[in-house]
Amino acid sequence: MANAERDFIVEKVKEVLAAPSCCPELKEAAQKYLDALDTADEKAAAKFLVAELEEDVQSIESTLAFFSSDAGKAYFGAEKAAELTEAAKKVIAAGGKTCFCPACAAGQAILDKKEALL
16 A cells, blocks of 8 residues: 555544544554554454444435434423534535534545455
8 A cells, every 4th residue: 555545544533532432442442553553463453444344334315304303302402413414414405415413424535445455
């Protein structure tokens, strides 16, 4: 993989780690990948990371469904859930396919480069 591409991926992995919306399993996979850089375990860690990202990065449709649900309103509060619902609708209107939270946005950027990563 080219250095610029690798730097991009590493930066996005760090963004995933820093995202408040990142689940513990994805944080573990991201940290394992960073810890494995330049070691014999790097490819295995990359595969683990990609598998976790494929499981965790949410579609904008599922995100919208959660924000507008009773569970979303209970989790975020009615006002914030309404704001997030509107934001999700704007993402859909603009042609977006993925949740716009920091973890999903960075995660999708990594998945877009998964061929280089693997």
